[in-house]
Structure formats: structure tokens, C-alpha cells
Amino acid sequence: MPKESQVHSSHFIRDFKLILDNCSPTSSPYFIGHMTSSLPNFLLELAKLITEKNQNLVKVETSKSFTKMELDCLYMLHNLIYQNHDYFYSEVNLNSQFSLGSFCSGGTIANLTALWAARNNLLGPSKNFQGVQSEGVVAALRYYGYKNLAVIVSERAHYSIKKSVDILGLGINIIHTIPTDKDHKIRTDLLEQKMNELESQQIKVLTIVGIAGSTETGHVDDLLTMSIIAKKYQCHFHVDAAWGGATMTSARYKHILKGIEQADSVTVDAHKQFYIPMGLGMILFKKPQLSKNITHHANYILRKNSNDLGRFSIEGSRSGMSLMLYVSFKVFGLNGYELLINESIEKAKQFSRMIKESKNFQLITHPELCILTYRYLPNKIQKLINRDNNDYIHTKINDLNVKIQEKQKQNGNSFVSRTKLFNYQYGYTMDVFRVVLANPLTQEKHLKKILHEQEKIGQNLFDTLVKFTEKECEYN
Amino acid sequence: MPKESQVHSSHFIRDFKLILDNCSPTSSPYFIGHMTSSLPNFLLELAKLITEKNQNLVKVETSKSFTKMELDCLYMLHNLIYQNHDYFYSEVNLNSQFSLGSFCSGGTIANLTALWAARNNLLGPSKNFQGVQSEGVVAALRYYGYKNLAVIVSERAHYSIKKSVDILGLGINIIHTIPTDKDHKIRTDLLEQKMNELESQQIKVLTIVGIAGSTETGHVDDLLTMSIIAKKYQCHFHVDAAWGGATMTSARYKHILKGIEQADSVTVDAHKQFYIPMGLGMILFKKPQLSKNITHHANYILRKNSNDLGRFSIEGSRSGMSLMLYVSFKVFGLNGYELLINESIEKAKQFSRMIKESKNFQLITHPELCILTYRYLPNKIQKLINRDNNDYIHTKINDLNVKIQEKQKQNGNSFVSRTKLFNYQYGYTMDVFRVVLANPLTQEKHLKKILHEQEKIGQNLFDTLVKFTEKECEYN
Numbered sequence: 001m002p003k004e005s006q007v008h009s010s011h012f013i014r015d016f017k018l019i020l021d022n023c024s025p026t027s028s029p030y031f032i033g034h035m036t037s038s039l040p041n042f043l044l045e046l047a048k049l050i051t052e053k054n055q056n057l058v059k060v061e062t063s064k065s066f067t068k069m070e071l072d073c074l075y076m077l078h079n080l081i082y083q084n085h086d087y088f089y090s091e092v093n094l095n096s097q098f099s100l101g102s103f104c105s106g107g108t109i110a111n112l113t114a115l116w117a118a119r120n121n122l123l124g125p126s127k128n129f130q131g132v133q134s135e136g137v138v139a140a141l142r143y144y145g146y147k148n149l150a151v152i153v154s155e156r157a158h159y160s161i162k163k164s165v166d167i168l169g170l171g172i173n174i175i176h177t178i179p180t181d182k183d184h185k186i187r188t189d190l191l192e193q194k195m196n197e198l199e200s201q202q203i204k205v206l207t208i209v210g211i212a213g214s215t216e217t218g219h220v221d222d223l224l225t226m227s228i229i230a231k232k233y234q235c236h237f238h239v240d241a242a243w244g245g246a247t248m249t250s251a252r253y254k255h256i257l258k259g260i261e262q263a264d265s266v267t268v269d270a271h272k273q274f275y276i277p278m279g280l281g282m283i284l285f286k287k288p289q290l291s292k293n294i295t296h297h298a299n300y301i302l303r304k305n306s307n308d309l310g311r312f313s314i315e316g317s318r319s320g321m322s323l324m325l326y327v328s329f330k331v332f333g334l335n336g337y338e339l340l341i342n343e344s345i346e347k348a349k350q351f352s353r354m355i356k357e358s359k360n361f362q363l364i365t366h367p368e369l370c371i372l373t374y375r376y377l378p379n380k381i382q383k384l385i386n387r388d389n390n391d392y393i394h395t396k397i398n399d400l401n402v403k404i405q406e407k408q409k410q411n412g413n414s415f416v417s418r419t420k421l422f423n424y425q426y427g428y429t430m431d432v433f434r435v436v437l438a439n440p441l442t443q444e445k446h447l448k449k450i451l452h453e454q455e456k457i458g459q460n461l462f463d464t465l466v467k468f469t470e471k472e473c474e475y476n
Numbered sequence: 477m478p479k480e481s482q483v484h485s486s487h488f489i490r491d492f493k494l495i496l497d498n499c500s501p502t503s504s505p506y507f508i509g510h511m512t513s514s515l516p517n518f519l520l521e522l523a524k525l526i527t528e529k530n531q532n533l534v535k536v537e538t539s540k541s542f543t544k545m546e547l548d549c550l551y552m553l554h555n556l557i558y559q560n561h562d563y564f565y566s567e568v569n570l571n572s573q574f575s576l577g578s579f580c581s582g583g584t585i586a587n588l589t590a591l592w593a594a595r596n597n598l599l600g601p602s603k604n605f606q607g608v609q610s611e612g613v614v615a616a617l618r619y620y621g622y623k624n625l626a627v628i629v630s631e632r633a634h635y636s637i638k639k640s641v642d643i644l645g646l647g648i649n650i651i652h653t654i655p656t657d658k659d660h661k662i663r664t665d666l667l668e669q670k671m672n673e674l675e676s677q678q679i680k681v682l683t684i685v686g687i688a689g690s691t692e693t694g695h696v697d698d699l700l701t702m703s704i705i706a707k708k709y710q711c712h713f714h715v716d717a718a719w720g721g722a723t724m725t726s727a728r729y730k731h732i733l734k735g736i737e738q739a740d741s742v743t744v745d746a747h748k749q750f751y752i753p754m755g756l757g758m759i760l761f762k763k764p765q766l767s768k769n770i771t772h773h774a775n776y777i778l779r780k781n782s783n784d785l786g787r788f789s790i791e792g793s794r795s796g797m798s799l800m801l802y803v804s805f806k807v808f809g810l811n812g813y814e815l816l817i818n819e820s821i822e823k824a825k826q827f828s829r830m831i832k833e834s835k836n837f838q839l840i841t842h843p844e845l846c847i848l849t850y851r852y853l854p855n856k857i858q859k860l861i862n863r864d865n866n867d868y869i870h871t872k873i874n875d876l877n878v879k880i881q882e883k884q885k886q887n888g889n890s891f892v893s894r895t896k897l898f899n900y901q902y903g904y905t906m907d908v909f910r911v912v913l914a915n916p917l918t919q920e921k922h923l924k925k926i927l928h929e930q931e932k933i934g935q936n937l938f939d940t941l942v943k944f945t946e947k948e949c950e951y952n
Binding site for chain 1: 488491492494495496497498499500502503509510511512515519520521522523524525526527528529530531532533535537538539540541542544545580581582583584585588592595596606608609610611612613614615616617624634635636638639642643644645646647648649650745747753754755770772773790791792793794795796799802803806807885891893
């Protein structure tokens with residue numbers, strides 16, 4: 001009989017193998033449902049190096065050259081978004097009291113940091129008032145005479161905005177959701193109307209949030225118009241460019257984000273279209289002075305006149321993962337990133353054409369960046385949609401699409417994700433497939449196979465679901 | 477002349493080498509000033525694997541087997557702290573509406589999560605009130621009729637408590653800091669007095685925070701007495717065991733944390749004494765039901781009846797780093813961790829004896845875990861301390877210690893950190909050396925060398941600083 005420890009270690013090796021064999025194939029060219037992609041190989045060796053060096057970026061003492069490297073990264077990203085003059089950056093460099101932004105574990109923490117800084121700035125210290133940081137929201141609203149605050153964003157906002165507003169103690173009821181237009185961008189006319197309405201009610205807008213690459217459809221708000229409205233009403237303008245930020249590397253497509261350079265703060269995820277592994281995000285501040293609203297100090301760490309990066313971040317101890325972004329920037333260069341971005345957008349356009357040309361699929365949202373949505377809608381059902389008994393048919397089509405996606409996931413050959421989108425034309429909420437075409441390994445042949453598989457699944461399910469419906473419709 | 481791209485790549489290689497060569501030697505046996513350590517070698521290969529697999533733990537779809545693995549980790553850690561019966565854990569497993577806790581990037585996010593959950597639980601939905609999550613702090617305090625909230629913690633609290641209270645919109649003025657006793661533990665008599673006082677003022681205590689391994693001195697509060705007080709006043713009890721949590725693996729020393737099993741929430745950092753690289757922390761909830769106070773959902777992700785881990789965390793997208801903890805637990809076992817913990821504590825005790833035996837150093841705080849503080853205080857100055865002109869001498873001694881630490885850091889051979897501690901006996905704030913003896917590579921010979929180097933630096937500086945002082949003292 002084997003010894004107990006032998007039994008244990010063989011169990012462990014079996015379990016470990018199971019974990020590795022059964023994880024999600026995030027880098028597969030057929031796994032196009034989420035925001036993960038295949039990654040450049042050199043990152044594997046870098047991951048080892050970062051673990052070996054095990055720097056803690058909270059403090060210069062525990063990260064010496066890495067602190068400088070991270071400051072370089074912040075500069076590169078800030079420059080990419082805001083494109084300030086060199087003297088601006090050299091001045092910031094000389095002044096260690098402020099920061100261009102900070103790295104964090106991802107977009108949610110970045111959005112939270114932005115809203116935190118905006119809140120503390122709006123409700124800052126004044127005569128006879130120590131500021132919201134010391135006295136809290138209750139005293140701050142009383143002092144400033146605001147009946148309430150408001151956060152304004154389109155219906156396509158990422159759920160982290162809600163989470164942040166909850167955490168910040170403001171209550172998610174202060175979020176005013178503005179409908180989107182036919183292009184899935186915030187209705188800026190309704191935004192301005194809302195600003196007016198709130199002003200007349202003595203409700204102060206804490207921030208307008210623009211979306212640069214919505215999670216569901218990849219669309220970018222009209223950031224320029226939003227920035228003009230924010231300026232007019234003197235409120236903070238935050239842009240959640242977690243997905244779309246990397247588009248700034250593309251001379252061909254960066255115009256889509258026009259106006260982002262007017263944002264007071266911008267969220268960017270390196271682990272999205274900068275092709276860095278989970279989890280590296282960042283928040284950038286147009287004016288570094290904004291960072292002073294969120295500083296905290298401690299005796300043993302984060303001394304006031306240091307260069308310690310931990311003074312400007314929610315997180316304390318933090319890994320040296322930004323080295324991956326630093327190296328990727330040097331290896332790819334802006335040109336390399338532009339290639340990746342352009343390819344992803346053009347691949348999405350190609351896929352949208354494939355969908356439109358197919359008889360059995362319906363394109364739901366056009367790709368502005370590399371995200372699009374569509375659904376299975378065989379030719380023979382399309383005529384049914386415009387009949388009177390819409391609701392019944394719509395429910396059936398939704399069911400069919402949900403089931404196709406589930407079956408496809410279960411088969412394990414390919415993967416698209418699924419979301420719900422309200423369709424103004426039909427006046428109901430559709431279940432749709434959502435795909436993100438960021439993986440450079442995904443080619444036309446993979447996309448064809450994915451559609452082919454969905455078509456086959458759809459045809460099989462059609463018999464049990466929709467044929468039946470067709471009959472019902474005829475009898476009704 | 478070389479081509480432009482050649483110039484660039486040679487620059488890059490030079491810069492990259494500079495970064496690697498000049499980072500902090502966090503794994504060196506002489507680098508005992510911070511909470512980083514040398515790490516087991518197998519983690520390097522794991523880092524590569526985790527990067528290769530690039531799972532996103534926000535959702536089962538993007539992390540399949542990793543979600544299950546992480547749930548196993550949460551179970552192991554919860555069990556380590558709370559030691560519930562098996563039926564408790566199988567019930568939680570069956571109920572995907574709650575969670576035992578969540579992984580995050582580090583202790584700060586964990587502490588923030590705990591206070592967020594406590595706040596939303598205290599000010600939860602009720603008749604005619606949607607809860608603080610929806611209506612915010614202003615409406616919540618009004619509804620519940622509290623004049624204000626309070627957070628109570630000892631003067632040794634980590635600065636992340638302040639940061640969390642700021643972020644949560646409560647204002648750091650609500651933090652009531654309780655002095656510590658001669659053993660650097662919270663004065664529970666003063667804590668109870670404060671609870672009484674606040675109750676009579678209609679100020680509701682949101683949470684008492686116990687410290688299990690303070691950052692500065694490594695001491696552990698009397699968690700049992702604190703838990704009894706929290707129960708008596710019916711308030712949340714949070715324990716920040718970011719440092720000390722791993723001590724629960726030690727049969728010999730876990731008694732130090734007695735009472736932690738009564739805490740409503742516990743912060744533990746895997747990247748501290750679980751010997752995992754930056755940054756992996758976790759929050760554990762005694763009652764999984766607490767987690768429902770912080771849930772957020774979204775259509776495209778985090779469906780209500782899923783097992784998606786992202787429903788219970790501040791962060792959204794998150795890496796599969798917990799695999800490192802999973803593997804370490806399997807490879808080391810509890811016995812392996814116990815060995816590491818016991819060794820670290822006993823090494824600190826050994827170092828404290830070395831300091832006491834030396835003529836030129838003064839032990840300031842005894843190690844309860846593996847952290848201690850001391851300072852340079854040559855024999856010949858000791859007699860001066862008790863004279864009348866204390867303040868002058870004390871300032872000089874502080875200067876001397878600050879300069880020794882700076883010079884030692886500059887030399888680059890060894891490193892201790894530095895903090896300020898108020899000394900009740902002398903009635904003034906001392907600058908002291910702080911060391912963390914967690915690195916298994918650090919042995920007696922390294923500690924001897926460190927003391928020797930400090931002694932030499934001290935002697936050199938003594939001439940310019942203290943000899944002068946001695947004369948002054950004599951003339952005064």
C-alpha cells in the first residue's frame with residue numbers, strides 16, 4: 001500500500017491537472033465571447049521575472065527602479081490620451097505632490113478612484129469645513145447646500161459605475177440613466193435636458209460619465225459634445241475607456257474617441273486591448289492636482305515628501321505588473337498596437353458583413369470598435385415578426401437564441417457570450433449573441449465555423465421550438 | 477550608422493536591464509525592513525502558467541475550473557479561521573446566493589470590502605427605506621435616526637482603515653482611536669468606555685476593528701475581549717489579520733489570535749505570511765449572508781443564479797492568482813506553513829535577545845509575531861536620557877537613528893525600515909528601526925552583520941552628532 005503522503009501527492013497532481021485541463025480556453029480563436037485574447041509569448045517569461053523580483057509598488061523602498069518604470073508608463077499613457085506638451089510633463093515630474101494617475105487591478109477600481117477623486121474635489125475643504133474626506137457626505141452636502149448629488153451616464157454604463165456610487169455612500173438612486181440613440185450612444189440632447197432639470201432642483205452633478213467602448217456593444221459616446229456640456233455646467237467629466245482606451249494608438253480610428261482629451265479622468269484597462277494578462281488597469285487625471293484629493297499618509301510608509309506611488313491609489317501593496325505594459329510598449333511600439341487595433345476593428349466589420357450576407361442571422365449592433373451583437377433569425381421566421389402576435393414570436397426567438405448559446409457553450413467547440421438589448425424599433429428586449437474580436441488568432445475560417453455551428457444548432461432547435469410556433473401563428 | 481530601430485532596441489535592452497538590476501532586493505536575507513520575503517521557486521513556473529491560462533475570475537464562463545479552485549481556497553481559509561462543521565460548508569456550497577468571502581488584490585481592498593458590507597448591513601433596506609446601497613448615507617442616517625456612525629480601532633491601525641472610511645463617505649473624523657497598553661494592544665477598558673460614551677450620544681458604532689499583527693510592531697489585539705464588547709453593543713467586529721492571519725496554521729502560536737473566530741469579517745493577505753507574490757488578499761465573512769449586502773448584477777455578466785464570483789467583490793475582472801495559494805497549501809500543507817510561521821516568530825525572538833545583549837541597541841517593542849522595533853542607543857548616551865534636558869537629547873537620538881537608517885539604505889548592503897512610535901515612559905515620539913523576520917533565508921549570521929553595520933554607521937555619526945550633544949549637556 002502506498003504511504004499516506006504518496007496518496008496525497010498523487011491526488012494533488014490529479015486535481016492540479018484537472019484544473020489546468022478544464023479552465024476556459026480564453027486564448028482560443030473560437031472563444032470570442034469575452035474580452036480576453038491570446039497574448040504575446042514574451043509575457044510568460046516576464047510573468048516569471050515579475051514574480052521573481054516580487055516588487056511592492058506601494059513605496060520606493062520596495063520597488064526602486066520599478067517605481068520609475070511605472071512613472072514612465074503613466075507618462076506614456078497620459079501622453080497617449082492627453083498629448084500635453086513636454087514642459088507639462090517635466091513640471092509634474094518635479095512636483096512629487098501630485099500624480100498623473102495610478103495603476104490598479106482593473107477598470108472597476110479605476111472608475112471608483114475617479115469618482116472618489118471627483119467627490120472629494122467637489123466637496124473639498126473650505127472655510128469652516130474640513131472637507132468630505134474628514135467630515136463625510138452628510139456634513140458635506142449640508143455645508144455646500146446641495147439637496148443631493150447626481151451621476152449621469154447612458155444606459156450602456158458598466159455595472160462598476162453603480163458599484164462605485166454605492167461604495168462612495170451616495171446611493172445608486174443618484175444615477176440618472178440617459179437613453180441611447182440608434183447608434184447606441186448617449187442622447188446628448190437628453191443629457192443636456194437632464195442637466196438643466198437637475199440644476200433647477202438644486203441637485204449638483206458630481207460627474208458625467210462618458211463611455212468609450214461599452215461592454216455590451218462596444219460603442220463610444222459623443223465625448224466631445226459631452227465635454228462641452230460638462231464644461232458648461234462646471235462638473236467633472238469622467239470617461240470609462242477601459243475597453244476603448246487602446247484605440248488611441250490607432251491613427252486611423254482614434255477620431256472615434258474625439259473629446260477624450262477633455263475628460264478630467266480616464267479609465268483604461270491594460271488587460272484589455274493592450275494585450276496584458278489580468279489584472280492591470282489604470283486611472284489617468286487630466287490635471288494631476290486632482291490626485292491630491294485622495295492622498296493618505298502613514299508614518300511607516302508613504303511619507304509626504306517621498307515619491308511613493310501608494311499615496312495616490314486605493315490599493316496599498318501592489319505588484320510590478322506594469323512592467324508588462326512597459327515592455328509591450330517598447331516591443332510593439334505605437335505602430336504595433338495600431339496594427340492590432342486596426343485588425344480587430346476590421347475583423348469585426350468583416351464579421352458583420354458575413355452576418356448580413358447570411359440568411360439565418362440578423363446583425364443587431366454594428367461594430368464601431370471590435371464588438372458586435374447579432375442573433376439567429378432564420379429567413380422563414382423573419383416574415384412572422386411583423387405580424388400582430390409579435391410578443392409571442394419575440395419570446396420564442398429569444399428562447400431559441402438563449403438555447404443556441406447554451407448548447408454551443410456546452411459543446412465546448414466555440415463560445416460567444418449573450419446579453420439583453422432593448423430594441424426601440426420592435427419595442428422589446430432581445431436576447432443576442434455578443435462577440436469581441438480582439439484575438440489576433442481569430443480569422444475568417446474560425447468565424448465561418450462559429451456561424452456554421454450556430455446555424456446547425458439553430459436548425460435542430462428550430463423543429464422543437466419554432467416550427468411549432470409557426471403553426472400556432474397560422475391558427476391564431 | 478545603425479538603423480533607427482536598432483538604436484531603439486539597444487536602448488530598450490539597456491533600460492530593461494537597468495530596471496531589473498536596480499529593483500529592490502525584496503528576497504535578500506539582509507532586506508528585513510518590509511513585509512516581502514524570498515518565495516518558493518515553484519511559484520515562478522506557476523506565474524507563467526497563470527499568465528498562459530489568463531483566466532478571468534469574475535465569471536464562471538471565463539474561468540471554469542479556476543472558479544471551483546478559488547471556492548476551494550476560500551473554504552480552506554474560512555475553515556482555518558472559523559473552523560465550522562462540514563455541514564456548514566456543504567450548505568454554503570449548495571447556496572450560490574452567498575459567499576464565504578472573496579479574493580482581491582490586497583488587504584486594503586479587503587478592509588474596504590469588510591467595512592462596505594458592514595455599512596450596507598447596518599443601514600440595510602427596511603420598511604419604507606430601500607437601504608443605503610440605493611438611497612445613500614444621508615438618507616440612511618436620517619431613516620435610522622443615528623446622529624452619526626463610528627469606527628473604533630487602536631492607534632496602531634493600518635492606514636487603509638482611514639482610507640476605507642473616507643471612500644465610504646463617512647468621513648475619517650468618525651474614527652475613534654483608542655490608545656494601546658504597554659504591550660501595544662488596544663486598551664479594552666478604554667474601548668468599552670468609548671462604546672458607552674458613544675451610545676449615550678446616539679452615535680452608532682459601525683464596527684470595532686481588531687488588529688491581528690499591526691504593521692508597525694506586529695502586535696495582536698485582545699480579540700476575544702473585543703468580540704465580547706462588540707456582541708454586548710451589537711456591532712460588527714472586523715479583524716485586520718492581513719499580516720497575522722497565517723499564524724492560524726501554527727498549533728503553537730495560533731492562541732495569540734484567540735477570538736478571531738468571533739469576528740464577523742477577517743482580512744488576510746496571501747502575499748504576506750502565506751508566501752505568495754504581490755498581490756493577493758482576501759476577505760472572509762463569518763456568516764456568508766453578509767455578502768448579500770454588496771452584490772451587484774449585470775445582464776451580460778454576473779447573472780443572479782450563477783456561481784460567478786464577481787457578484788461578491790469590489791473588483792470586476794480578476795486574475796487566477798489564487799492558484800498560487802491553492803498549490804502552496806497542497807505542497808506545504810498546514811505543517812509546512814506552521815514550520816515557516818514558527819521559525820519566523822522564533823527568529824524574531826532570537827533577534828530581540830541579540831539586541832538586548834548588545835550594549836549599543838535598545839529593544840523598543842518585543843516580537844509577539846515576527847516583527848520588532850529597536851533603535852541605536854550607545855551605552856554612553858543611556859545615562860543622559862534621564863537628565864532634565866530630555867527633549868534635546870531625545871531629538872538628537874532620533875536624528876541619529878534616522879540618519880543611520882538612511883545611510884544603511886544608501887549603502888545598499890542591508891535594509892531595515894523606520895517608523896515613529898510614541899513612548900509613554902519617556903513621553904515623546906521615538907524614531908525606531910522596524911524589522912520583519914519572515915524571510916526563511918535570513919539567519920543569525922545575517923542579523924549579526926546587520927547589527928554590526930548599523931553599529932559602525934552609528935559610531936561614525938556619533939562623533940558629528942552626539943559627542944557634541946554630550947558636551948552641550950555638560951555645559952547646560
